[in-house]
Amino acid sequence: MADQINKGRRRFLKTTALGAAAVPFTGLMLQQQVARADLPRLSEDDDIARSLDYKHDATQVEHRRYQEGQICGNCALWRGGDDEWGVCQIIPGKLVAREGWCNAWVQG
Ligand code: SF4
Numbered sequence: 001m002a003d004q005i006n007k008g009r010r011r012f013l014k015t016t017a018l019g020a021a022a023v024p025f026t027g028l029m030l031q032q033q034v035a036r037a038d039l040p041r042l043s044e045d046d047d048i049a050r051s052l053d054y055k056h057d058a059t060q061v062e063h064r065r066y067q068e069g070q071i072c073g074n075c076a077l078w079r080g081g082d083d084e085w086g087v088c089q090i091i092p093g094k095l096v097a098r099e100g101w102c103n104a105w106v107q108g
Contacts, residue, residue, distance in 0.1 A: 042051040042084055049102075052091075058101035065103050074090035076106040 042049050044056060055061050058071045072078050072088065078098075080086010083094040090104060 003049060029041055039087070039093060039095050042096050048091055048093070048094075051093065052102035052104055053089075054100060055103035056097040056100045062099075063102050063103060065105070066101060070101055070105045071098065072096050072100040072102075072105075074108045076108040077104070078108065 012040075042054065044050075044054060048054075053061075058066070058073050072086070073080070075088075077089040078086055078096075079089060080095075080098055084098050086098060088096045088102075096102075
C-alpha cells in the first residue's frame with residue numbers, strides 16, 4: 001500500500017515538474033510566433049533579395065547554384081518551423097517564404 005502511494009507521489013511530482021518547465025517554453029514559442037507575425041514579407045525587389053537572387057518560389061529559380069529540392073524551409077538558416085513564412089538568419093526584419101530560395105542556401 002505504502003509502495004503504491006510512493007509511486008503515485010513520484011508520478012505526480014514528475015508530471016508537475018514537467019508542466020512547470022513547459023510553461024515558460026510555451027510562452028517563449030508564442031512570443032516568437034507573435035513577433036514573426038508582426039514582420040513584413042520580403043519583397044523580391046528589396047535590395048537584399050536582389051543581392052541574394054532570392055525568389056519566393058524555388059521552382060522558378062534559374063541559378064547555377066540552385067539544386068532541385070532546395071527551399072528556405074530546409075535551409076540551415078531557416079527559423080520558421082512549419083510556417084509558410086518565417087525568419088531567415090541573414091535577412092533581418094523580414095519574412096521569407098518557406099518555398100523560397102536564395103544563393104546563400106545552406107544544407108540544413
Ligand atoms: S539563406 Fe536560406 S532561409 Fe535564408 S533566404 Fe536563403 S535559402 Fe532562404
